[in-house]
Amino acid sequence: MSITSDKNLRGIPMKPYDMVREGLIVFSTIAIIVLILAAFWGFPGKNYWPLTIKEVATKAPIAFLNRTVTYFDGTSGLQTYGPPYTHDNANAQRIGPFCPACWVGVMFPLNAKVDLVMQPLQQIADLNPAVATALKTYQQASAKQQMAWSQAYTAALGKAKVQNGQVILPNGDYGPVQVLMDGMLKFARAGLLEAALTVNTNPKLAPYNTDYTRAFLYLGGNIMNTVANHFDEPGGNWGMSHMAGPYPAAWWLWPYTLLYQIPAIGNLPNADLVAFLIFAAMLGTLIFLPFIPGLNRIPYKIPVYKVIWRDWYAKYPSGDPSKPATK
Amino acid sequence: MNIDKALQKVISKYMTLEDALPTKMPEYVNSFGYFFGTATLSSLAVIFISGIILVFFGPDWWHFTKVGAFVNAVHFWSVEVFYVAITLHFTFKFFKAAWRDGRQRTWMNGWAIYAITIFSGISGTLLQANWDAQWNSQQGKDAFAAIGLSWMNWLNYTTVLTLHVVFFAALIVLLVAAHLTFVRSESPVRPIVNEGKDENEK
Numbered sequence: 307m308s309i310t311s312d313k314n315l316r317g318i319p320m321k322p323y324d325m326v327r328e329g330l331i332v333f334s335t336i337a338i339i340v341l342i343l344a345a346f347w348g349f350p351g352k353n354y355w356p357l358t359i360k361e362v363a364t365k366a367p368i369a370f371l372n373r374t375v376t377y378f379d380g381t382s383g384l385q386t387y388g389p390p391y392t393h394d395n396a397n398a399q400r401i402g403p404f405c406p407a408c409w410v411g412v413m414f415p416l417n418a419k420v421d422l423v424m425q426p427l428q429q430i431a432d433l434n435p436a437v438a439t440a441l442k443t444y445q446q447a448s449a450k451q452q453m454a455w456s457q458a459y460t461a462a463l464g465k466a467k468v469q470n471g472q473v474i475l476p477n478g479d480y481g482p483v484q485v486l487m488d489g490m491l492k493f494a495r496a497g498l499l500e501a502a503l504t505v506n507t508n509p510k511l512a513p514y515n516t517d518y519t520r521a522f523l524y525l526g527g528n529i530m531n532t533v534a535n536h537f538d539e540p541g542g543n544w545g546m547s548h549m550a551g552p553y554p555a556a557w558w559l560w561p562y563t564l565l566y567q568i569p570a571i572g573n574l575p576n577a578d579l580v581a582f583l584i585f586a587a588m589l590g591t592l593i594f595l596p597f598i599p600g601l602n603r604i605p606y607k608i609p610v611y612k613v614i615w616r617d618w619y620a621k622y623p624s625g626d627p628s629k630p631a632t633k
Numbered sequence: 634m635n636i637d638k639a640l641q642k643v644i645s646k647y648m649t650l651e652d653a654l655p656t657k658m659p660e661y662v663n664s665f666g667y668f669f670g671t672a673t674l675s676s677l678a679v680i681f682i683s684g685i686i687l688v689f690f691g692p693d694w695w696h697f698t699k700v701g702a703f704v705n706a707v708h709f710w711s712v713e714v715f716y717v718a719i720t721l722h723f724t725f726k727f728f729k730a731a732w733r734d735g736r737q738r739t740w741m742n743g744w745a746i747y748a749i750t751i752f753s754g755i756s757g758t759l760l761q762a763n764w765d766a767q768w769n770s771q772q773g774k775d776a777f778a779a780i781g782l783s784w785m786n787w788l789n790y791t792t793v794l795t796l797h798v799v800f801f802a803a804l805i806v807l808l809v810a811a812h813l814t815f816v817r818s819e820s821p822v823r824p825i826v827n828e829g830k831d832e833n834e835k
Contacts, residue, residue: 308647311820314734315659318823323658329671336675340714344706353696354764390783399779406781413784516791523788526771534768545772546755549765556754558716578779593744596732606829610728614666615824625826 317627352551357525357533363494367473368466369529374490375463375483376527377418379456383527384418391416399576406579414519421520423490425506426499430489437489440482447481455481499524561588652817661824666729669722670816676718677809679711681802688798692760712754719747731822733832739815746808753801759793 307315363370376382384391388398390413398407431438444452459480467474473491475484493499503520505512534540537550547563549555565581566572574580596602605611612619623631686704687695695705723743732740759770770788777787786792825832 307649307651307820308818310647310735310818311652314820314823319660320657321660321662323655323662325655329675332668332671333675333678336672336711336714336718337679340676340679340707340711343710343714344703347710348702348706349695349709351765353761356762356764356767390778399775407778407783410778410781410784414786517786517789519786519788522767522770530768530771533764537764539765539768546758546769555765556758558720558754559751576779578776582776582780589744589748593741595727596737596740602730602732603829605728605730606825606832608728609828611730611825614664614725614729615661617663618661618824622824625824 319627350551350553351549351555354537354550357530358497359494359499359521359524360497362525362529363491363499364471366529367468367471367491368463369532370494371466371473371487371491372460372463373525373527373529374423374487375456375460377422378483378487379453379460380419382418384416384422384523387416390414399579401576401579401583404579416520416523421506422503422524426493426502427486427489429502429506430493434489434492436485440485440489443482444486451481455479455483459483459487561585647818648814652820655817659821659823662821666725667821669718669725673715673718673722674809674813676711676715677805680708680715683708683711684798684802692794693762696762708757712757715750719750723747729822730825730829730832733822733825734819736815736819736822739812739819742808742812742815746805746812749801749804749808753797753805756787756793756797756801759787760790760797 359370373382377384386392386394386397388395389407389411392415393412395405395408398405400408427437427441431441444455447455458478459475462475462478462480465476473488490499493502500518500521503524504515504518507515507517507520531540539545539548539550544554544560545563545566547554547556547559554560562581562585565584566577571577571580571584591598591601615625619625621627621630623629683704687701687708690701695701726740726743755769755773759766759773770793773787774783777783777785785796
């Protein structure tokens with residue numbers, strides 16, 4: 307045996323053993339247990355399909371238009387998100403000067419107005435002359451005029467009605483914005499928006515586009531939160547450790563997701579950073595536990611080991627094999 | 634200096650054939666406390682086998698075929714069993730104070746494996762291509778940005794797939810191999826002597 311084993315096992319009585327056989331027995335047992343669980347319960351969560359932009363545009367057109375117009379006029383959270391998307395650090399999570407997000411910086415620059423709305427509108431304009439005209443009118447107007455149209459349109463959306471799938475707005479001066487937004491809605495209803503967002507990430511790579519970030523981001527915010535509330539899945543509901551349906555999924559994350567259930571942490575603007583640091587401290591404590599005075603004595607104070615090695619202590623009460631029990 | 638010779642020397646000193654494939658064990662290795670490491674390793678093997686099958690047919694296969702759904706369920710349940718096993722494993726190791734006699738390395742390496750499996754599990758969840766995955770990636774992007782990990786683009790499905798099936802998987806294999814090497818080279822920890830009274834002087 308190795309020099310370490312020789313040193314550790316000096317004076318210890320040995321017994322015959324077959325490691326590979328034991329390993330195979332345990333592996334077979336575990337494999338059978340897993341196969342039975344899988345056959346009996348399958349995938350226990352409720353497997354809801356992903357939320358598509360087409361579905362939102364069809365079933366909740368006003369929600370879709372509301373989200374789209376926020377990208378269009380620059381009022382969405384994505385436009386002031388900070389790193390990794392925008393250069394403004396005001397909303398980056400930090401504790402005093404400690405701001406890992408700021409240090410990483412803008413890895414994936416995102417101009418939500420251009421990337422999520424204007425680029426698809428250019429493509430829609432190629433297909434639809436009315437949208438092309440409206441786009442030209444919009445681009446030739448002053449920034450002030452553009453904002454006035456968007457604001458009037460946004461306010462009108464609050465009073466909008468849906469009849470036979472058509473969004474009916476009260477009369478008002480929306481300039482070309484209503485035509486542009488209707489163009490986006492039709493495009494989304496045709497199921498083309500995710501594909502356009504993905505291709506526009508890198509048009510030169512068209513058949514090789516594999517980055518779906520923009521399509522994932524589009525429905526973020528109110529729309530996804532509404533759906534998540536419907537399934538009892540917001541962050542205050544055990545987050546990652548809770549999947550759709552009645553079952554826990556990643557129950558081993560409970561120590562982490564528990565932190566979000568504490569209002570003093572969960573309601574902080576920098577909750578993610580605070581929760582992670584606490585969780586990292588828990589893990590760090592466990593990693594360095596052998597060196598932490600007091601904690602490394604707990605196993606001697608709570609003598610579970612006497613049960614684990616009960617046969618050994620019956621023979622050698624002190625644990626030392628050179629001092630057998632006297633009969 | 635002959636490198637092969639030097640390596641031979643190190644291996645024969647720290648990992649003999651009797652260490653790698655033991656035919657005898659100390660008598661105190663006689664308890665459930667020694668079972669859960671093997672159970673953890675076994676469930677990890679089932680995770681890898683089912684995961685490799687899923688990789689061959691692509692991450693959306695399980696949505697459309699009965700066989701795919703079953704393999705996905707095996708992958709899911711083997712992960713659940715893995716965490717039950719690893720929880721029992723480290724609980725028993727804690728109550729044995731298994732870091733004694735210079736085995737701190739094994740304990741620390743084990744927790745490093747645990748930390749990596751958490752990231753591996755999250756990346757796996759994001760690959761499900763269902764509402765849960767979509768919602769978790771949306772929620773997760775804020776957390777990953779906050780802790781300075783946004784450079785691993787967690788919203789880029791291809792990146793997440795690669796992280797899950799190559800990067801985290803390889804890290805786990807490497808660290809588990811190290812864990813087993815430490816354990817076999819150092820032999821199982823002996824029972825506590827004199828209720829641990831002499832332990833801290835070591």
